[in-house]
Amino acid sequence: MKPPTLAPKDASERIAVLDIQRGIAILLIFLVNITNMGNSVYEHFGDARLLGWQPKDRICWWVIRLFVDGTQRGLLQFLFGAGALILLSRTQRPEGPVAVADLYFRRNFLLIFFGLFDIFGLLWFGDILYQYGAAALFLFPLRRLKSKTLLAISLAAVVVVTAQSANRYRHQVASYTASQDAQKKQSLHQPLTTQDAQAIAQRAAKLASLRTPTSALAEERSVRMGPFWNYANWCTHIWLAFVYPTLVGNVAEVLFPAILGMALYKFGVTQGERSTLFYACSAVFCYIPGLALRASDALVFIKFEGLPSKASIFSELARLLITLGHVALMNLLVRTRPGLRLLTPFKAAGRTAFSLYLIQNFLGMWILFPGFAFGLFGRFGWFGLTSIALAIMIAQLLLATLWLHFFTMGPLEWVWRSLAYNRQQPFRKHVAQFEAV
16 A cells, blocks of 8 residues: 655635634633733742732733633644644554554654743743654653543543642631631630641741742842843743642643643534534523633632632633633634634634744743843733733734735744754745645
């Protein structure tokens, strides 16, 4: 049997709604990332007020918290699972070519490499590429599983995460209740036991952890506005100290939603093969509980007192529900003429998503905010950073559309695919026979 000639999919074979979803996700994820690029990373550890808390800042925070944070990753994770199935479809036949498997693993090892470049070259400590590349290695043996089995695996993972969150909540409640009882005894001048003293001390430490010391903020600003090497060392340290230790959890956070994405693709959900009624009901029944859980958790969070939040038990479930709501809403919109007109421009962003993501990181970590460049670090809060992100997103959308008039794929997509396919891919549009996946 003659070995197959592998090449990226022809433009006519692409699934438009998947490109739209990918484009929206990769652009909106910048709304989340820019906060840690342009202002203090300590906001990420619990005090959103570090980025301003005026009414306009709060509005931006609420929109990002409810609709964007984590859900754009969720969309990319669903699409990653779907993309794995699309690429591996030929291997599901008994005589499926080994060449496809070689391509799949080569692509994802390259993705890990690009992730490491993003971390240590572009200095973006919030990189997600290496997580996707690593998770993909575990998706390969699951490609032949039935959709219901894939769904069961992903739901089991949600149950495990929820059980872990419930256990953390139980300990938080016990600690908080003990501290309240001890403080009540103290206010009544009753003798305190050793356990009472420990409960009060633990509560004080918890509150202190939510309020970043001025000295730490000053040190961060000094480094991020200082010489390049100090800045580079600090960014690398942040990844090694806070991200690298959670490597297994980060990969798992990609893997199981990607498995769910595989199930959704096999069910025909992601690519728009279900009925309009199905998507309408899905949007309603996913958004309502998902947003309710997130809003409840956020209302506890903005008291900034480190209080236990019962809704936090279901944070992963809420993230996935809202992400599913986004998928349903986009599939609904593309079925209407105004919705299709609104979303069609995002196809170009979806086809150049890899390039757009790394451009965002380059702009944030090398151009806009560091002291050796424009030096805008710390000058903007939630509203200002959201405005900058939106302006860059619009510019990227226009750039992607213009670029694809002349080229078959984004520049970094071309590098990635040329390396993955072991041959140079067509790049300029007038000489190309294929367009990139």
